[in-house]
Amino acid sequence: xxxxGSSNSHNGLTPLGQxxxxxxxxxxxxxxxxxxxxxxxxxxxxxxxxxxxxELLTIKLRLVxxxxxxxxxxxxxxxxxxxMLAGSDDQDDPKRLRERIHRLERxxxxxxxxxxxxx
Amino acid sequence: xxxxALGWYVYCITAAGEVPALDGLAGVDxxxxxxxxxxxxxxxxxSHVRLEEFGAEAxxxxxxxxxxxxxxxxxxxxxxxxxxxxDAVVPLRLxxxxxxxxxxxxxxxxxxxxxxxALTRVRGHAEWxxxxxxxxxxxxxxxxERGAVPIESSSRATGHAFFARKRLERxxxxxxxxxxxxxxxxxxxxLQDHATAAVRLPPQDRRIxxxxxxxxxxxxxxxxxxxxAEFAELxxxxxxxxxxxxxxxNLSGPFAPYNFVGAExxxx
Numbered sequence: 001x002x003x004x005g006s007s008n009s010h011n012g013l014t015p016l017g018q019x020x021x022x023x024x025x026x027x028x029x030x031x032x033x034x035x036x037x038x039x040x041x042x043x044x045x046x047x048x049x050x051x052x053x054x055e056l057l058t059i060k061l062r063l064v065x066x067x068x069x070x071x072x073x074x075x076x077x078x079x080x081x082x083x084m085l086a087g088s089d090d091q092d093d094p095k096r097l098r099e100r101i102h103r104l105e106r107x108x109x110x111x112x113x114x115x116x117x118x119x
Numbered sequence: 120x121x122x123x124a125l126g127w128y129v130y131c132i133t134a135a136g137e138v139p140a141l142d143g144l145a146g147v148d149x150x151x152x153x154x155x156x157x158x159x160x161x162x163x164x165x166s167h168v169r170l171e172e173f174g175a176e177a178x179x180x181x182x183x184x185x186x187x188x189x190x191x192x193x194x195x196x197x198x199x200x201x202x203x204x205x206d207a208v209v210p211l212r213l214x215x216x217x218x219x220x221x222x223x224x225x226x227x228x229x230x231x232x233x234x235x236x237a238l239t240r241v242r243g244h245a246e247w248x249x250x251x252x253x254x255x256x257x258x259x260x261x262x263x264e265r266g267a268v269p270i271e272s273s274s275r276a277t278g279h280a281f282f283a284r285k286r287l288e289r290x291x292x293x294x295x296x297x298x299x300x301x302x303x304x305x306x307x308x309x310l311q312d313h314a315t316a317a318v319r320l321p322p323q324d325r326r327i328x329x330x331x332x333x334x335x336x337x338x339x340x341x342x343x344x345x346x347x348a349e350f351a352e353l354x355x356x357x358x359x360x361x362x363x364x365x366x367x368x369n370l371s372g373p374f375a376p377y378n379f380v381g382a383e384x385x386x387x
Contacts, residue, residue: 028371029189029192029193030323031248031323031371031374032192032193032195032196033188033189033192034320034323035196035210035374035377035378036192036195036196036210036212036213036377037188037192037212037213039210039212039377039378039380039381040209040210040211040212040213040375040377040380040381041132041209041210041211041212041234041237041380041381042211042212042215042381043129043211043212043215043226043229043230044226045129045214045215045216045217045222045226046126046216046217046218046219046222047126047170047173047174047175047178047214047216047217047218048175101289104282104285104286105286107282108279108282108283108286111278111279111282112279112283
């Protein structure tokens with residue numbers, strides 16, 4: 001059994017990342033998984049898992065790594081639908097809430113007009 | 120001893136002769152050291168893997184196993200981190216495996232038209248990840264504070280006061296949200312200015328990121344190595360500026376340029 005030959009020359013470059021105080025060396029699992037599973041060049045190897053399986057796996061992993069569909073659907077404003085950020089009022093269905101807000105605004109205007117007819 | 124069937128696992132591609140010293144570096148299959156295969160103008164960073172763990176059948180099983188995936192993903196990335204000592208590295212997707220050395224050489228010959236372009240694009244660069252996390256509590260507090268404009272204590276208008284307060288709170292929340300959105304856009308733009316290329320990845324799920332709060336930005340930046348310290352400084356500065364707003368910036372890296380080598384090579 002052949003040992004794989006070791007490399008040629010060391011070019012003397014030191015690894016990066018020793019300067020940044022906030023850098024964590026790139027070992028965060030989510031950062032790594034979203035890259036090694038989803039990015040990088042695809043070269044067809046000899047040993048392959050059935051492509052259909054890979055896609056299934058990707059979908060499963062995406063559910064774990066990132067709620068991609070949810071994020072896409074919501075675009076950059078996705079956090080608005082998060083009840084924690086959007087406030088306790090918004091825990092219901094957003095459409096119904098919007099309707100409710102419009103209704104309340106109309107009521108508010110009517111009330112305010114009734115109370116301050118001069119404005 | 121019985122001979123174990125082995126495959127050839129490829130981690131990344133470099134220009135021929137640019138693979139840095141990898142002595143003693145373990146591959147994804149522990150016990151199998153990392154080395155390189157050179158064919159023409161390209162070198163592949165490779166290691167043996169036992170097919171009983173990395174064969175097609177075993178992979179199907181193992182890839183569904185999150186613990187195995189974690190270990191393999193981190194080991195794969197660790198090899199890339201070392202290979203990044205080379206001036207230009209094109210990372211491959213996890214589990215690119217060949218039956219023998221000839222398979223690796225064939226792949227290198229096959230990629231001689233597309234891979235050099237990718238190498239050129241990332242030469243002298245590394246990838247950095249910047250995330251912006253929002254801590255919802257200070258944000259909510261800020262919204263409430265701004266919404267808490269004292270209502271004239273006119274006793275006759277309790278309903279009016281209630282609606283007015285609700286409306287003010289909503290306006291304040293919208294305002295805070297708009298500010299956050301602007302901060303996110305500006306942060307990305309500033310970082311992008313210092314990068315050769317940038318992409319925004321989908322925000323990571325809290326369950327796997329293990330991070331507190333909501334991820335508002337998950338950016339990947341291809342940064343010239345000579346400007347890495349400058350980039351980190353910029354990130355630190357932006358982080359300090361965001362603290363008050365309740366946004367926390369996290370910088371991680373350097374990564375091999377995973378996010379900046381894909382499109383061309385996948386087109387074929």
